[in-house]
Each structure stands twice: as structure tokens, then as C-alpha cells.
Amino acid sequence: MSKRILIADDEENIRTLYKIELEESGYIVDLASNGKEAVEKAKEKLPDLIILDIKMPVMDGIEALHMIRQLPNGKDVPIILFTAYGEYQQDFTTWASDAYIIKSHDMTELKTKIEELLNK
Amino acid sequence: MNLEIITKFLKEFHKDYSLSNKIQALSNLFSSINIEIAYLIINKKPFEIHRIKDSNSKLQLNSAEINISNHEIQLPTGENSITIYNNPIKDEYNTYGWLLIGPSKIDSELEKIIQAELTCFLKHTINQTFLKKAHQLETICLLSERVSSFYDLKHLLDIVTEYVTKALNAKGAVIRLVNKNKQLLEVMSEYGLENVNIRRYGIKLGDGVSGEVWKSKMPKLVIPDTKESEQLLSSKLRIKSLICVPLIFENDVTGTLSVYEKLSERPFDEEDKIFLEVIAGLVSPLIAYTEALEREQSLRKQISKNLENxxxxxxxxxxxxxxxxxxxxxxxxxxxxxxxxxxxxxxxxxxxxxxxxxxxxxxxxxxxxxxxxxxxxxxxxxxxxxxxxxxxxxxxxxxxxxxxxxxxxxxxxxxxxxxxxxxxxxxxxxxxxxxxxxxxxxxxxxxxxxxxxxxxxxxxxxxxxxxxxxxxxxxxxxxxxxxxxxxxxxxxxxxxxxxxxxxxNTNELLKTAKQELIVKEKLATVGEMLTILAHEIRNPLTAIGGFANIISKKSENLTIKELAEKIYIHASKMDDMFKEFLLLAKHSTLQYSINDLNEIVVECIKNFDYVDSKNISFIFNSNESLKVDIDKNMIKVVLNNLLKNAIQAMPKGGKITIETKKEDSYAVLTIEDEGHGIPSDVLPNIFDPFYTTKFNGFGIGLSISYKIIKQHNGIIYAENKNGGAKFTVKLPLSIKEEVKDEQKNSYS
Known part of the structure; x- marks a missing residue:
């Protein structure tokens, strides 16, 4: 059965790109345009993996991450933080995320990471 | 009157011109004519009383008893029973003296002869005295003249000694001056004393006649037939008489003037002493003046020498x-x-x-x-x-x-x-x-x-x-x-x-500090700008690259496939550039771990396998393992940058030589290429993030490399060697690893 992935990003282009790429890899992809939307969708139905952009309007990725972690079973869902720039590298583990990835059109790294986390 | 007696007397009287001779002649005469008492008083001041003959001790003439008024002599009267006759010796102008005889008168003719002879003699003697005085005055005059126009003190003193010797008809004269430093009297000038053993070495205060004069500040006259004279005669000096006067200036004795031994019969007298004192008074201030002058001259000389110096x-x-x-x-x-x-x-x-x-x-x-x-x-x-x-x-x-x-x-x-x-x-x-x-x-x-x-x-x-x-x-x-x-x-x-x-040194430090500050400021600005740029550009860029990738994969049309691929590649390049910028701007702490530098080098070279087609060959020389405490990923970035630069420097291919070795406490890595080297105007600023961007070929990579190596407390520099560029990286060898090695050694 296909795994469900929730992607939250304020950039529509990025959302579209990731949706195409990940659906091609065989995942079912849900989209959210900010942190708040992501938390609501996760509350509705917890996905198998969540990808959160850090900088987003309304609610940013870090806050969304904290809230998702407080949901029932939220502690166990793998969460990947991703961002356009790399200045948070040193801190990502303290945010209790499972991975931290710099956005790139090259999907290789992201796809490898997703596979790794879902097959745990 | 017996002519024979008169002839004998005249003969004796004219034998020579000395006073003693005249008195002797008179004495002989009076003995033969029954005269018992005879005195010759010469009218000088003070009187000179000469005893010619005095058998009667009752009469003892001394100057106090003689009263002269109107050129007439009044002899003491009273108890004296002896009759004394007074015979003035005079001509129509002057009274030259008196001849006292007793108890009887002498023959008037003889009296006339004696009077005439004595008058003639005394007149001559007194004239002589005048002449002498005139001579002395002349000397003083001459000296005063010399004194007022003198220059050389020694020369002046030589003139003085010569003049006083001649003026006093003495054997010689000497001037001694006080040497203030040594406190000794030293001979400055002497005249006519070649054969006299005077003291020519320094004389102490109070020592000898001169020393005594120096001490007492009083003139000294030594005349013959005195105790002092005998002492002089028995000393090395072998002279009978001398006069020594102090040279006084402003109450200080500056020296002494001594005249030795009268050549004529008449000994030195008070008048000679006074004469010498006048001369001394004349010379003393000059000596003082000259000394001052000489001091001034020597001072001036010193000053001019000092000026020269x-x-x-x-x-x-x-x-x-x-x-x-x-x-x-x-x-x-x-x-x-x-x-x-x-x-x-x-x-x-x-x-x-x-x-x-x-x-x-x-x-x-x-x-x-x-x-x-x-x-x-x-x-x-x-x-x-x-x-x-x-x-x-x-x-x-x-x-x-x-x-x-x-x-x-x-x-x-x-x-x-x-x-x-x-x-x-x-x-x-x-x-x-x-x-x-x-x-x-x-x-x-x-x-x-x-x-x-x-x-x-x-x-x-x-x-x-x-x-x-x-x-x-x-x-x-x-x-x-x-x-x-x-x-x-x-x-x-x-x-x-x-x-x-x-x-x-301080300037140098300031310069370095300033440069570092500028670089940091630039980096900070770059960082800020890039944070914004990254946010604004990287998202759409990711989309562009990503979509292009999808198009190239999905399109059946080969042209579209190819073009989409090109979009993807260029977007990748831009994205790589942004990643580099991000590294430069990032203030991240490094994640240190101990690594072998050589292993990292080998890994990096492997990444460039694809360049084989460009005729690039890598030569890696290394002798020993080099343990360094580093952030492996960061050092990889540096090596990749340097290798990329070396490859770009040789578009037609060539050899890249990589060497590692130990040097002091550093692991040293060098990368040499066979390109055209770094332009000399770029070389000094090659690690400057803004400067290097102007030089096509080296991106921002070198600035990042510089930053990373600095964070590792290492050194990085570039130079041109054998036409190509040579980059050297020095990283501190791991101390921890060394300690471990030592421990291993000590256990084994």
C-alpha cells in the first residue's frame, strides 16, 4: 500500500514540483500552504511522513513540528525539515525532526532520505 | 800743611768711586793729623751716618739726635765735653752732607780740599741716585707702555724680569706665579739666573723666601751681613742679598717677583724694594687679566671645538x-x-x-x-x-x-x-x-x-x-x-x-586587524544580502530546475528534452553558486573529528573522475599519514574548490600535482597546476570575496576556502610556480592523536 506524505510549503511551485516528483516515485502526496494547514491535515489523518518548510506565513515549520509532535501518535511520525538556506543546520536535532534538507531541484537526496525513514 | 799727607790722601781718595774707599781714605788721613772723632752724614732721606773714626765711645751718633734745619746741622749739646766741629759739604745750590770732626779743627786749607773732594763725590753719588731713579722711572714708563699693548703673558713677564734686573743693576730676576690647581708657586719667567741655583720646581705656601712672601703678602728684603743673608749664602743659592715682592691682585697673591744679588757695591735698599713694589703693582692686574683672557681663549677654543663636534x-x-x-x-x-x-x-x-x-x-x-x-x-x-x-x-x-x-x-x-x-x-x-x-x-x-x-x-x-x-x-x-x-x-x-x-609593529597589527575587519564586514554584508537572496531566488530556482528536469524526463520531443536538460544544468550551476554563497555567509560551528588528510584527498580526487576526458591527470605524493582534527565536509569543500580551480586553469588538460607532508606542527598540502598562473594584480587579493569575483575563473570558492581554513586555525596561500599556480594549505596536526601515539609507544 502506498505511503502517504504531507508536504507543507508556501511556494506553490515547490509544492507542485515535489508533488509530481514524489507521486512519480509512488507516494500519495497531500499538500499544505502553511504550518497551520499542515497541523490541521495531520490532525484529520496522520500521514506516514511529513515534510515541512521552515519559513512559512501564518505558522512556520518549527511551530508546526512542535504541534504535530503533541498529536496522538505524533511522536512517531517521521518529519523532514527543509529550507532554502542552510543556516539552521546545527540546530535541527533539537527541534526533534528526523532530518534536515536543503531545498534543491535535485530530488535524489530527498528521495533517499524518505525511503530511509519509511523503511525503518 | 804737609803736602805729602795731602798727596797720599788724594791718591787714596781717588782710588775708586766707592763710598767705602772714600771713608777709608778719610780715616787714614784723620789718623795722621790727630783727629779722634769723624762722622760723615750724607744728606739723604733717611740720613746715612758713616763712622769714619771714633776713639771716644762717649759720642754715639744716631739719626734721632741729629737735627737739621735750614741745611744746618745742630748737634746735641750738654754733657758732651768733646768739641765737635761741623763742616757742611755744599756748593752754592745744595747741601750734600756734613763732616763732623773733633776734638780739634783741621787746617783750613786741608778742610777746603776735603770739602771740595767730598762735595764733588757726594754730588756725583746723589746725581747717580737721581739717574738711577730716572732709570727706574723710565723702566716703569716702558713697562707701562708694554703692559698696555701686550698680548703674550710670558713675553711680558720676560720683559719685566729683564728690565728690573737692569734697572736695579742686579744679577737676575724671576717671576713665579701661583698655580691655583696645584697651590704651588711655579717659575714663569727668569732673567740672568742661568748660573744661580734658584728653586725652579713648585714652591709651597710658606716655603722659602718666596713662599713666605706669598703667605705674608709682604715684600721681603735681604741685605748682606745679616743672619738671613748668611742663610742664603750657605744655601744652594749662594747669594747674599735679594728682594722679593708679592704680586697682588684684589687681595690675592698671584705670584712673586724676586731680584737677586746687587752687582754694584751698594746693596739693595728700601727704595729698590719700593721700586719693585711699583712694578709688581703694575704687573699684577695684568697677570690676573691675562689669566682670565687665557681662560676665555681656552674656553672659546673649547666652544669652537664643541661646535665642530x-x-x-x-x-x-x-x-x-x-x-x-x-x-x-x-x-x-x-x-x-x-x-x-x-x-x-x-x-x-x-x-x-x-x-x-x-x-x-x-x-x-x-x-x-x-x-x-x-x-x-x-x-x-x-x-x-x-x-x-x-x-x-x-x-x-x-x-x-x-x-x-x-x-x-x-x-x-x-x-x-x-x-x-x-x-x-x-x-x-x-x-x-x-x-x-x-x-x-x-x-x-x-x-x-x-x-x-x-x-x-x-x-x-x-x-x-x-x-x-x-x-x-x-x-x-x-x-x-x-x-x-x-x-x-x-x-x-x-x-x-x-x-x-x-x-x-603596531601599525602592522592595525593594518592586519583593519583588513580582517573589512573582510568580516564584507562577509557580514554578503551574509545579509544572501539570506534575502536565497529566500527570494532559491525557491523559484528550485522550481525551475525541478520542472526542467521533469520536462526532460517526460518529453518525447528530443529538442525539448535537450533544451529542458540545458535549463536543468544551468539552474544546477546557479544553485551550486548559491550553496557556496550560503556556506560563506553561514556562521556555523564546525563539527570536528580526527581524520587522515590523505584519505580526504583521495576521496576528493575520486569525485573528479569524470574529468579524465579532459586530459587531466592527478599525481598524489604522500609519505605518511597526517592526522588532523577537522570538519571533514568543510575541508572537502576547500579541496574541491582548489581542484576545481586547477582544472579550470588548464582547459586543454595537464597535470595536477598534490603533495602532503609534515612540517613542524602542521600538515601541509600543496596543489600545483600547469596553467598560466594567477595574474600578479589578483594574487594579493585572491582570497577577498569581492575582489576575486572580478577575476574570471575563481569563483567565490577561494573566499570560502580561506574562511574554512582560518576557522581551522590553518594557513592558506597562493603563489605562482613554474608558470602555474600553487596553493598551499597548512592545518594543525592533531594533538590528541599524537598523545594517543605517545601513549601507545609508552605502553609497548
Missing amino acids: LHIITEINKIIMQPRKIDELIFLILTALTFGKDIGFNRAGLFMYNAQTGTFQGMIGVGCNDETEIQIWEKLPDMTTKEWLEIIDKNKIKNESTFNNTIKQLRFDISDFPLIIQILRSGSVYVSKKDEKDIIKEKLNIEEYAIVPLLGKEDLLGMLYVDNKFTKKPIDENYISLLQTFASQAALAIENSKLYSEIT
Whole structure:
């Protein structure tokens, strides 16, 4: 059965790109345009993996991450933080995320990471 | 009247012109004509009473009893039963004296003859006295003239001794002056005393006649037939009479004037003494004046010499005061002491003083090595020290003196010569004492030397040593004053130079700090800009690249596929650039771990496998493993950058040589290519993030590399070698790993 992935990003282009790429890899992809939307969708139905952009309007990725972690079973869902720039590298583990990835059109790294986390 | 008696008397009377002869003649005459008492009183002031004959002791004439009024003599009357007849000796103008006889009168004819003869004689004698006085006055006049136009004191004193000798008809005269330093009377001028054993060495106060006069400030007259005269006669002097008068100026005895032995029968008298006192009064102020004048002249000479010295020093100063390195300066200072005609010591050395250890350490020695060199030096063109210094300064002439090694090996402790240190601290020049041994003489095997302190603002900086080992020229006053002035200037120059070095160092530090600050500021600005840019651009860029990738994969149309691929590649390049910018702007802490640098190099080279087609070959030389505590990923970024640059420098292919080795506590890595090298105007700023962007070919990569290596406390630099570029990276070897190694060794 296909795994469900929730992607939250304020950039529509990025959302579209990731949706195409990940659906091609065989995942079912849900989209959210900010942190708040992501938390609501996760509350509705917890996905198998969540990808959160850090900088987003309304609610940013870090806050969304904290809230998702407080949901029932939220502690166990793998969460990947991703961002356009790399200045948070040193801190990502303290945010209790499972991975931290710099956005790139090259999907290789992201796809490898997703596979790794879902097959745990 | 018996003619025979008269003839005999006249014969005897005219035998010579001396008074004693005349009296003898009269005495003989009176004996033969029954005259018992006879006195001759000569009308001088004071009277001279001559006893011709006096059998009757009842009559004792002395000047107090004689009363002369209106040129008539009144003899004491009363108890005297003897009749005395008074025969004035006079002509129509003057009374020259009186002849007293008794108890009977003499024959009137004989009386006339005696009177005529005595008148003639006394008139002549008195005229002689006048003549003498005139002569003396003339002498005084002449002397006054000379005195008012004299220049040379010695010459003047020679004139005085000659004149007084002649004026007093004496054997000779001597002027002695008080030497104020030694407190001794010393002969300054003498006349006519070649055969007289006068005291020619210094006479102490109160010693001998002159010493006595000096002490008492009173003139002294010694006449024959006195105790003092006998003493003189029995002494080495072998003379009977003398006059010695003090030369007094402003109540100070400046010397004495002595006249020895009257040549004529008549001895020195009070009048001669007074005459000499007049002369002394005339000469004394002149002596004082001349001494002052001579002092002034010697002062003036000293001043002019000082000025000359000052000129030399000023000229030398112009050179040594220029800001320069301290060792260069000291060499110049010492050279100034040895070269040229101005100062020209044989050898000179410098010792610096260490106040903490209390030692003098030899720093530099210059000067000739042996006698033959001195000869060569003397044949060198005649130039001033300043000209020499300019030549030396310009041509950067090196010190080749063997004396340099000698000096450098010397080290003195303050306790080696405590006295000398005292002198040095007072700022005086110390010239070695002739017969005293000291440690410097011993160590340098030298007979005479001088040392001059270099006094800084607070303490002794050191000392300059000079000697004339080969020419043996004595170190005299002139040298000393020159040295003194020189030393103070040299000390100032050394202090200046010290300050100059400090300032230069500080400037250097400031410069570096400023540059670092500029780089940091630039980086900070870059960081801020990039944070915004990254947010604004990277998202759409990711989308562009991502969509292009999807198109290229999905499109059936080959042209579209190809073009989409191109979009993807260019977006990748742009994205790579942004990643690099991000690394540069990021203030992340490094994640250290101990790695073998060689392994990292091998990994990096593998990444460039694809370049094989470009005819690029990698040569990696390494002897030993190099453990470094580093952020592996960051160092990889650096290596990738450097390798990428090397490949880009050789578009037609070539060889890249990579070497690693240990150097001190660093692991050293070099990467050499065969390209065209780095343009010289770019080279100094190659690691500057803004500058390098202007140079096509090296991206921001070098700035990032620089930043990363700096964060690792390492060193990175670029140079051109064999036409290509060579980059060197030095990273501190891991201490932890070494400790481990040591432990391993100690356990085994």
C-alpha cells in the first residue's frame, strides 16, 4: 500500500514540483500552504511522513513540528525539515525532526532520505 | 800743611768711586793729623751716618739726635765735653752732607780740599741716585707702555724680569706665579739666573723666601751681613742679598717677583724694594687679566671645538636619526665611531644592558682586525664620517669585522665593575686607568679603552666601547667630549628606533586587524544580502530546475528534452553558486573529528573522475599519514574548490600535482597546476570575496576556502610556480592523536 506524505510549503511551485516528483516515485502526496494547514491535515489523518518548510506565513515549520509532535501518535511520525538556506543546520536535532534538507531541484537526496525513514 | 799727607790722601781718595774707599781714605788721613772723632752724614732721606773714626765711645751718633734745619746741622749739646766741629759739604745750590770732626779743627786749607773732594763725590753719588731713579722711572714708563699693548703673558713677564734686573743693576730676576690647581708657586719667567741655583720646581705656601712672601703678602728684603743673608749664602743659592715682592691682585697673591744679588757695591735698599713694589703693582692686574683672557681663549677654543663636534654629530645624526631597524642603526652608529677622519677609533662595540638580569650583553662590534687593515683604512679616500655613513647606508654594507664575534661572545655582570657602573649611571665617559687592571682590559686584551653610557629616558640602555688597539692613539679630552655628545645622540636614536619598531609593529597589527575587519564586514554584508537572496531566488530556482528536469524526463520531443536538460544544468550551476554563497555567509560551528588528510584527498580526487576526458591527470605524493582534527565536509569543500580551480586553469588538460607532508606542527598540502598562473594584480587579493569575483575563473570558492581554513586555525596561500599556480594549505596536526601515539609507544 502506498505511503502517504504531507508536504507543507508556501511556494506553490515547490509544492507542485515535489508533488509530481514524489507521486512519480509512488507516494500519495497531500499538500499544505502553511504550518497551520499542515497541523490541521495531520490532525484529520496522520500521514506516514511529513515534510515541512521552515519559513512559512501564518505558522512556520518549527511551530508546526512542535504541534504535530503533541498529536496522538505524533511522536512517531517521521518529519523532514527543509529550507532554502542552510543556516539552521546545527540546530535541527533539537527541534526533534528526523532530518534536515536543503531545498534543491535535485530530488535524489530527498528521495533517499524518505525511503530511509519509511523503511525503518 | 804737609803736602805729602795731602798727596797720599788724594791718591787714596781717588782710588775708586766707592763710598767705602772714600771713608777709608778719610780715616787714614784723620789718623795722621790727630783727629779722634769723624762722622760723615750724607744728606739723604733717611740720613746715612758713616763712622769714619771714633776713639771716644762717649759720642754715639744716631739719626734721632741729629737735627737739621735750614741745611744746618745742630748737634746735641750738654754733657758732651768733646768739641765737635761741623763742616757742611755744599756748593752754592745744595747741601750734600756734613763732616763732623773733633776734638780739634783741621787746617783750613786741608778742610777746603776735603770739602771740595767730598762735595764733588757726594754730588756725583746723589746725581747717580737721581739717574738711577730716572732709570727706574723710565723702566716703569716702558713697562707701562708694554703692559698696555701686550698680548703674550710670558713675553711680558720676560720683559719685566729683564728690565728690573737692569734697572736695579742686579744679577737676575724671576717671576713665579701661583698655580691655583696645584697651590704651588711655579717659575714663569727668569732673567740672568742661568748660573744661580734658584728653586725652579713648585714652591709651597710658606716655603722659602718666596713662599713666605706669598703667605705674608709682604715684600721681603735681604741685605748682606745679616743672619738671613748668611742663610742664603750657605744655601744652594749662594747669594747674599735679594728682594722679593708679592704680586697682588684684589687681595690675592698671584705670584712673586724676586731680584737677586746687587752687582754694584751698594746693596739693595728700601727704595729698590719700593721700586719693585711699583712694578709688581703694575704687573699684577695684568697677570690676573691675562689669566682670565687665557681662560676665555681656552674656553672659546673649547666652544669652537664643541661646535665642530656638534657639526659632526649633527651630520651623523641626520643619518642615524632616520627611522630604521635597530640593528641597522647600531651598525651605523658604531661605524660612525670607527670610520672617517672625524672620530676614527680603531674598534667600537655595543653592549646592551638588561636591567632584569643586571648584565651587559655584547651585541655588535665593528672595526679593523689588525695593523694591516689600519694601513688600508688610512689610504682610503679622505671623507667625512657623514659621507662614509651615506655610502654604507646606501650600499647596505655588511659588518665583516672579527671583532663582531669577539663582542658578541662577551657578557658582563654589573658586579664585574661596580665602580664603572656608577660612573656610567652619572652619564660620564669612563676612560680606563693606566695602571689599573680591570675585567674589560683582561677580556679584550687591551691597554686603553673608553666606555660611554647610553642613557635612555629611564635607565641605562647600554654602553659603547671604543679603543685604539692598533694605532695606540691616546683617548684624550677631545675624544671624550665628542664621545659624550655622540653617546647621548646615539641613545636617543636607539630609543627612537625602539619606538619606531614598536610603532611599525603596531601599525602592522592595525593594518592586519583593519583588513580582517573589512573582510568580516564584507562577509557580514554578503551574509545579509544572501539570506534575502536565497529566500527570494532559491525557491523559484528550485522550481525551475525541478520542472526542467521533469520536462526532460517526460518529453518525447528530443529538442525539448535537450533544451529542458540545458535549463536543468544551468539552474544546477546557479544553485551550486548559491550553496557556496550560503556556506560563506553561514556562521556555523564546525563539527570536528580526527581524520587522515590523505584519505580526504583521495576521496576528493575520486569525485573528479569524470574529468579524465579532459586530459587531466592527478599525481598524489604522500609519505605518511597526517592526522588532523577537522570538519571533514568543510575541508572537502576547500579541496574541491582548489581542484576545481586547477582544472579550470588548464582547459586543454595537464597535470595536477598534490603533495602532503609534515612540517613542524602542521600538515601541509600543496596543489600545483600547469596553467598560466594567477595574474600578479589578483594574487594579493585572491582570497577577498569581492575582489576575486572580478577575476574570471575563481569563483567565490577561494573566499570560502580561506574562511574554512582560518576557522581551522590553518594557513592558506597562493603563489605562482613554474608558470602555474600553487596553493598551499597548512592545518594543525592533531594533538590528541599524537598523545594517543605517545601513549601507545609508552605502553609497548
